[in-house]
Amino acid sequence: MDFQPTEDQKALREGIRSFVEGQLPFDRIPEIEKAGGFDRDLWNEVAEMGVFALRLSENEGGVGLGFSDAVLVFAELGRRLVPGPVVWTHLAAGLVDGAATGETVVGGVDLMGPTPEPVVVEYFDTLDVLLVLRSDGVYRVDPATCEAKPVDVPLDPLTPIHHVTALPEGDKIGDADAAARLRLEGAAIISGVQLGLSEGALELANDYAKERQQFGRPIGGFQAVKHMLAEMFVKQEAARAGAYNAGATLDAPEVADVQKAVSAAKVTAGESAIRNARTGIQVHGGMGFTWEVMAHYYLKRAWVCENMFGTQDEHAEKIATILEAAN
């Protein structure tokens, strides 16, 4: 057992990190926001980095990596708030033609949870294909056949949404097991994004606390602030452990209960992303409550992720069911 990221994984992480920081400096965000949250050029560049084809085998035109690599990569995308239906398209690679290269933009809707209403779909306008997860299978739907209206004000300014009022059944392209599997994988990948959000929110707050002076000294020198940052660090590390554990368990399912590992990650990283974002705003004080600083983007994205592939509550119940069976 060696739970550390390997040298290759560290290099992969560094590579993606410098790529997203280069392509998406924070001052580009307003422009992308104005363009409706989707930027074709950025999307193509993400595709060229191999993000969608990451887990496809090399003879399928992929990179041949595993879930632990995917979690690291998506953490970097989360950390920099990269917009677009990146997770769904990544999941669709190998299932939907053109997803692996990003030519086909794939979004999705997960109707397997306990309360599937209302059906709200991210980036609906941009989608070439809509995947629908139902408990009996995976369905492929042509977005043009749906009735949908854009929602005026999405929560996350970088995640436009539509309310889909009529959703045709579409073509079944996978059975019940495939649907459950995609959902599990989606939850693991999202926990990676949530780790990235936790990290991004802390980094922003930590830097601010070093610069911002009150009472003649940096606010980070005051324990009330320093301790908030330390709590964010603990949450971030818990999210990291949870997300890595989910990825590594999916890669070696014989070592432990995969569902438990993934649900644990979704619970831990989900809580971390939301809490860190909120505390991050607090560290920024009044400035944190403005649209000017990035802090609120982290909070808003965290809530989008919370509601993808099962909420904390839902995953907590899954774990409880596992505990009950063991008892």
Place this chain on the structure above:
Amino acid sequence: MDLRTTPEEQKFRDDLAAWLASEVPAYGPPPSTHDWDARRAYDTGWQRKLFEAGYAGINWPKEYGGLDASGVEQLIYFEEIAKANAPYIGVNFVGMLHGGPTIMVEGTEAQKAAHIPRIISGEEVWCQGFSEPVAGSDLANLQTRAERDGDHYVVNGHKIWTSFAHVADYCEMLVRTDPDSSKHGGISWLIMPMDLDGIDIRPLPTLEGEGEFSEVFLEDVRIPVSNLVGKENDGWRVTNVTLRFERGTAFASDMIQLQAFVAKMVETAKKITSDGATAWDDKALRREIGHLSGELESLWAMVKLSVCEAKETGVPGVGASAVKLYYTDIFQRTTELAVRLLGRAGISRSDVMDLPAQHFFARHFNAISTAIAAGTSQIQKNIIGERILGQVKEPKPNPA
């Protein structure tokens, strides 16, 4: 990132599991918490068994009778110990987890020869005389004086919260050998035999009504100079060696045992009924338990990460303080939920109607102490804020 165990690691796990499966039930349950002589005998007896089987001193070098196990083997060890519900390290805590390791690194050959074999085999029990009434978090502010008189130090002072003092043979003692030096500069680390004249141990009952720790009054206690560990006045550096061991993986086995505690909560929730339904039928409760169990899974993954990182860098990962904070937080929330679950049975600390009130409250009180002992949670947060996140330090008081 690979969670699979190698064939060698798996063999280690299988052998240990087989040994524990036969030895643990045969050794029997621990004695009453109030009978300290019996507890010492029980804990040290188990230590001796581990030693004879070659399973003592998991991270100690082979030359000192240890296993010199890799980080991964240590994780496996903790997992198996917890799974087998093996006896807790108990009174061996200080000797095995930080006193002994400090002597291995800093002690003279004579000190090593005198103590190491006896600690690892369960013959010698140690305690820790660091804290004083005025020096807790501000440990370097300690006032206990040691004055040189020929080849002895004459020690006068007052230690407090000294766990296991009443059953210990030796104490890792911090004393001030140079009162004129700077706060950190005049401290020395001594081995104090607990049977010397002038040592007065007064039990200080904990809120559990337990005799876990004592106050130790020292009046003209004569400690041979040969018991000095490291150089005179260099004790602060030695202390940091000790604290590094103390804050390392010392809590690892407790963390996994929390998973067993959660299982006990599920079992209890199924037994508690009101309005014709069991507590386990309550979705909100199930969610809360599931949430905590998920966090525990991540906590253990955090330990795995930190151990694997330490293997690479040679020092405990920067995350050690984060692990302790997260553990303490989950521990407190879990055990608080457990006592909430008990309802009115929880205003008793004896088991009523077969509900584990005694166990649940013992764990809850333990959880509360974990946020105080070995550096409070606030101090851990300062460490993270300053040493990891690079925020400016707190203002230091003017030197006197």
